[in-house]
Amino acid sequence: MKKENKEKDVKGITAEKDEFSEYFTELMIKADLVDYTNVSGCIAFKPVAYSIWEKIKEEVDKRFKEIGIKNVYFPLFIPEKTLMKEAEHFEGFTPEVAWVTRVGDKELNEKLAIRPTSETIMYESYAKWIRSWRDLPLLYNQWNNVVRWEFKNPVPFLRTREFLWNEGHTVYSRKKEAEEERDKILGIYKEVCEKYLAIPSLIGRKSKKETFAGAEYTYSMEFIMPNGKAIQGPDWHHDGQNFAKAYGIKFLNKDGKEEYAYQNTFAITTRILGIMFAIHSDDKGLILPPNIAPNKSVIVPIYFEDSKEKVLKACSVIAKMLKKYGVIFDDRVNYKPGFKFNEWEMKGIPLRIEIGPKEIEKKEVIIIRRDNNKKETVKIKDLKEKINEELEDIQNKLFDKAKKFLYGNFIECSSLNEVKKAIENKKIALAPLSKDEEIEDKLKFETGGAKVLNIPDEQPSVRGKCIISGKDADYYAYIGKSY
């Protein structure tokens, strides 16, 4: 989630309190993922939410390291002068920048920005560190916290003033080589989103209007939320030589001549947690994909007073046996089974295992899937295998369902009217457009706020007519309302 710099025209407190935001916020709090703090727009990540972020980090980071990316850490603060060097970039961020102006009771001589992103401070160092073609490619990344003072209504994970992310900042000697990085990075984000979070996306290039402030072009992964609105996830930007020229990142090429370097940046943020939570949830609460769920199954004992001891003991033995498969045991004696069922459904644990005196006698248990409520009796001796089978199936079914929703949710259109109708019906349109910024402004106006999400690389073979101007279109673009 990088800054979409042209969104600033909608400034001030617009308090976009649609029903989804309210539903979602309630869900996040009831599922014990976050809590509000008394810092406006900032949330506290509770253990389950943070452990999911840790897993995402781990999987992404492992893959980054495999392709030679190294982690570094740069300061939280950016001096005003440093931030201002690339004018377009600065303009894109400055309305949302939080400034430190004093320490203790002393005013600072130069105010310091809290990093909204670290291009500017990192690239001043890069300019010192890079001397020759031998220093390239330089493939650095950091995992950190950034602050962008959103004025819209905050929503846990989806829109918070501080968020966590990775920011990759790579430097190449050749443009082509820099551009070839794209598929690797987006491939990593895509793999982690699909394999672990079970969320499919629309990948494509941003229109000029929606390109990251300072970049030459931007690729994004767009997800569709249950309310039909699109939301941007991970992205990758090719900066060309824009920053290199502003910050003086030059290298001696093999012929001993000085050249400006080519740069990319890329990010995945804690917003992805919110996207996943929103996509996999229903009226009962969350549904966590097993590959990302810290706890995958919960044993709930069912007993009357006379069978209590026996049941608790048997559950405890089974729990110990299956601990390494992510099975936990809800041994709280002060809550009734019905309460526990509701709680674990709200928290989205993929499988529930019910064990009562009858089951113990027959050496079996009852398992209930969170995703489809399917109830099945399983022999204890088959339980381990069965759990793994069901978890794998849940993972696949969640992904299938999300894909079906995504692909069932967009409509190919060839006229403005068709697009308007699609947007009214909370769908995403795929329609031919000219690349003019004015065309996009008109589109937004005509559709009551829809915009170009991105432009897929794979284009229809026919060239359409722009739905706004009627002239030959430059591309087919995904169009929709965006969160």
Added chain:
Amino acid sequence: MKKENKEKDVKGITAEKDEFSEYFTELMIKADLVDYTNVSGCIAFKPVAYSIWEKIKEEVDKRFKEIGIKNVYFPLFIPEKTLMKEAEHFEGFTPEVAWVTRVGDKELNEKLAIRPTSETIMYESYAKWIRSWRDLPLLYNQWNNVVRWEFKNPVPFLRTREFLWNEGHTVYSRKKEAEEERDKILGIYKEVCEKYLAIPSLIGRKSKKETFAGAEYTYSMEFIMPNGKAIQGPDWHHDGQNFAKAYGIKFLNKDGKEEYAYQNTFAITTRILGIMFAIHSDDKGLILPPNIAPNKSVIVPIYFEDSKEKVLKACSVIAKMLKKYGVIFDDRVNYKPGFKFNEWEMKGIPLRIEIGPKEIEKKEVIIIRRDNNKKETVKIKDLKEKINEELEDIQNKLFDKAKKFLYGNFIECSSLNEVKKAIENKKIALAPLSKDEEIEDKLKFETGGAKVLNIPDEQPSVRGKCIISGKDADYYAYIGKSY
């Protein structure tokens, strides 16, 4: 490293530019661990330094999780009102707090502190989250960045205005149970420091004067730097009910009565990197303990033009074979071996492997240890085993040497004169003292700045006379100048 609140009397820019700081800073930059940025007092961690921090995090975090500690994430910002609730704590931090007062071009209604530590913001949430004895113990931790605007001369890792750390914040229903956590936490820090970083420490309780702002008592790990000065590393604090009372952290006990909870906090910071780098270094540069070194051995090819191809090829084959043992290959053809030797010695790689045409013919290589320069010829078939043997031995020898230095560096004293002499000779004194704060002030004055580092649990069996007052002492304490 928590705030030593009574240090504030030495405020303003004191620019304590001792020789050690200059030597150390030069070393950190030459060894490619950090670079300055143009944010005063903040550094950029380069890949090797950051990967060492990642390893420390990983080892500590794994052990935390084994004892049931869970990670969370709280906001970077703390509203002024929240920070002020525990008066002593607030006073201890406020001169060093960085304040955000504006966003974009708008002044904020309430200024926000950048967290110097997160007790205050976390405990407001704890007060909401904790209801009953069943919610306890609550064992939460976060890994994050904090800011304390030091006015002393900044030194990479050892004294920076932003640093990275863990902050554990645990809550118990019983004081005894809370206090029993101490050995577990300090045991984890100690194990990681000794087993990976090869640095021994003096563990003990802080004197009242040096106790963390808001805590009932503090335990610290103190390390001795090559210049004879002590420096505080990880610490653990028992807060009693101080914060619980200020923030309203209450629970219903088993009898249904309301009680205030007991709390602890603990931390290890990126300062530990600096301590390790300082302890294991010599005139040639850094010496990295093999267990923490990201690269453990480097192959340097030695050739003339006629043997170049053959040597490079052989080295590459051996490097591939031994990659998983942390062996890297310096295949840069534009640098001479002598240059490479110096560079890798500066960077502290534990083992160097030299391979030339003669060695290839005899199917052997030469290995050189960084710690003692020992040179040995090894058959290639024995290399894997030999490398592991030598690395293990280097790890042990570095730790032995550091222990010898530590234990050789303190002197039992029974009079002020003896203590003065010890301090003059850059040693640490173990001497009997009264617990009065005034006594400590006098001690500091008399010794030209030495202070109580900490008070070991294991005390001499005889009770000494306080070296200042002459009365019966309360304890034997470690006394020394502190970094």
